[in-house]
Amino acid sequence: MYSVFKKIFGKIMRLARSFRAEQARPDDVWAHFYLQTLEFEFYLGIDPRDREHGLRVAKQLLEAHPEAREELIAAAILHDCGKSVRPYHVLERVLVGLIPYGKGAGSRFEPIRVRNQHPQIGAELLRKSGGRLEVARLIEAHHCPQDDEEAQVLHFFDDLE
C-alpha cells in the first residue's frame, strides 16, 4: 500500500515539475560526463523536463548500482528521448499518462502513438545521431525489458519516478 502511495506521490511531483520548461534544471555537466560527443549533442535537443527526468533516473540507478556500465547510465539519461519528436504539451502528457503503457497500441491519436512507440522512436533517433548501438538497444527495451537484466534495472528506476 505504501509503495502505491509513494508511486502516486511521485507522479504528482513529476507532473508539478512538468508545467514549465524554464523551471527545469537538468544537470548537463553531469550528463556530459557519461555521454559521447554526438550523444551529448543529441541530448541537448531533448526537452529540459525530459532531460531532468532522465538524470534523476540515472543518478538513482547509479547510487544503487555503482558498478553499472557507462552504456546503462547513458541509456538512463536518454531513455525518454523518443518523446521529443512531439512538442511537450503538459495536459496531453497527463491524459496520455493515465492510460496504461501499451494500451491503444493501434491508435492513430498522435500523443498515444508517440507514447507507445517512444522507446523505438528514441532508439532509432539515437542510432541516426551516431549514438552507441548498445545505448540505443537499452532505450528500446526500457518499457519491455523481458529477460535483459540491465533494461530491467532501467525500467525499475524509471518506474520509481
Ligand SMILES: [Fe+2]
Ligand atoms: Fe519511457
Ligand SMILES: [Fe+2]
Ligand atoms: Fe521515463
